[in-house]
Amino acid sequence: MKFNSYIIIAVAIISGITTSLAMSLGDIEPALSAAIVLFSVLVLGWGAGRMSGRAEIDRLTSIETGRRIQANCHVITRNRLEADLEQMQGAKGGAA
Incomplete structure (x- = not known):
């Protein structure tokens, strides 16, 4: 257990x-x-304060995890679109 100065003051x-x-x-x-x-x-x-603090940290962690997943999805989508574009340009150039 870690005691901070507020606990010591309260006990005093x-x-x-x-x-x-x-x-x-x-x-x-x-x-x-x-x-x-x-x-x-x-x-x-x-x-109660410790539980509230822990809940807030968990909430922020889940938000950050969601943002990372969302950013990863955008990168994957961009890579797929670039690959599709290259494939279409290759097919267009090969047919001409």
């Missing part, structure tokens, strides 16, 4: 909130409950 903020809540209430259980909820939201958001 969650820790700060948890510590502040624990100190103000004088009890650790509500603060831990809040930390668990915040951490769960962080993990779910991070996972």
